[in-house]
Amino acid sequence: MARVAIVTDSVADIPGEVAKALGISVIPLYIQFGLETFRDRVDMLEEEFYRKLESVRELPKTSQPSPNDFLQVYRALLNMKKEIVSIHPTAQLSGTYNTALLAREMLGNPDEIEVVDCKTGTAGQGLVVLEAARAALQGFGSGQIVELVKSMADKVRMYVALETLDYMARNGRVGRAKVFMASLLRIKPIIALLNGEIEPVDKVRGSSKIIPRLVDLCGEFVRTAKARAAITHAKAFEQARRLKSEMESRLGLTDIMVSSMCPAVVANTGPGALAVAFYEPGQPEV
Numbered sequence: 001m002a003r004v005a006i007v008t009d010s011v012a013d014i015p016g017e018v019a020k021a022l023g024i025s026v027i028p029l030y031i032q033f034g035l036e037t038f039r040d041r042v043d044m045l046e047e048e049f050y051r052k053l054e055s056v057r058e059l060p061k062t063s064q065p066s067p068n069d070f071l072q073v074y075r076a077l078l079n080m081k082k083e084i085v086s087i088h089p090t091a092q093l094s095g096t097y098n099t100a101l102l103a104r105e106m107l108g109n110p111d112e113i114e115v116v117d118c119k120t121g122t123a124g125q126g127l128v129v130l131e132a133a134r135a136a137l138q139g140f141g142s143g144q145i146v147e148l149v150k151s152m153a154d155k156v157r158m159y160v161a162l163e164t165l166d167y168m169a170r171n172g173r174v175g176r177a178k179v180f181m182a183s184l185l186r187i188k189p190i191i192a193l194l195n196g197e198i199e200p201v202d203k204v205r206g207s208s209k210i211i212p213r214l215v216d217l218c219g220e221f222v223r224t225a226k227a228r229a230a231i232t233h234a235k236a237f238e239q240a241r242r243l244k245s246e247m248e249s250r251l252g253l254t255d256i257m258v259s260s261m262c263p264a265v266v267a268n269t270g271p272g273a274l275a276v277a278f279y280e281p282g283q284p285e286v
Helices: 016-022 046-055 067-079 096-106 122-137 142-153 166-170 176-184 207-219 237-251 263-269
Strands: 004-009 024-027 030-033 036-039 061-063 083-088 113-117 157-161 187-194 197-205 228-233 255-260 274-279
Touching: 004 067, 004 122, 004 142, 016 024, 016 122, 024 067, 030 263, 046 263, 061 263, 067 083, 067 096, 083 096, 083 122, 083 142, 096 113, 113 142, 122 142, 122 157, 122 228, 122 255, 122 274, 157 207, 187 207, 197 207, 207 237, 207 274, 228 237, 237 255, 237 274
Parallel strands: 004 024, 004 083, 083 113, 228 255
Antiparallel strands: 030 036, 030 061, 157 187, 157 274, 187 197, 228 274
16 A cells, blocks of 8 residues: 555546546535535536536636645545645646645644645646656655656646637636637637646637647657647547547557546636646656
C-alpha cells in the first residue's frame, strides 16, 4: 500500500472509477445557482447541471472548496499515517490552491502535507494527478512526487477549443463585441493555458475544423508515441471520441484518457468546449 496519498479537486476531471482505483481523494468545488449551492459531482451531476443551465437566465457561480473540506480529508489521511501531496489548479484562475494552503496552516503546517500548484487545470491537471498517483503506487516519497509534479507543470501543454465565447464574456474575460463578431462569423477560438495564464492561440471558422487544428497543434510538440494525453469535453462526447481517434492515427498515441468536464469548469467555458492536454513522460529519480 502506498505511503503517499494524492489529493486533488474536481477540476482535475478524473473519472470516479479511475480515482478510486488509484487511491486519489477528490475534493469537490461548489456551484451556485441563485440561492442554491451544490457540491460539484456530489450533489449535482453533469446531467442535472446541463438541464439546470438551460432553464436559468443567470449563469451559475463557482467557488473553491472550504478550508473545512480540506481539513476533513487531510485529517482522515493523517490518521491513516499517510504523507499527503495535494495538487490543485493554477492559482492564477482558482482560489483552491490557497485554500489548501490555509487548511495545512490550520493543522500547524505538518511536514506530512505538501500542497502544489500544478499551473494548469482540467485535462492538464488530470494528467499531472494521474502521474503523481502512479508514482505513489510505485513507492516514491512525497518529496520525489512533488518534484515530479513541478517538473510536469513546465511540460504539460493544454489547448481548449470553445464552442462559444458567451460564457467567458459573461464572466468578464471577453468583450461583448468580440462575442458578437465571433458568432456572426462562426469563429471558434482556441486558447492555451500556459504557466497558469490563458493565451489566445488560434481561431477556426466552423466546428468541423476544430479537431484537425487541435491535432495539428499537438503534433507541433508531440515527439514520440510515448506521450500521454487527456481529453475532456463539455457535453461533446462525439467530438472527444473523434479527437482521440485522430490523435491515435495521426500522432501514434495510445495512452489517452477521455473524460467529461466537471460543472465547475463548464460554468466558465460553456457547453461544447473541448480540451486536450499532453506531455512526454519521464521518470523521477529514486
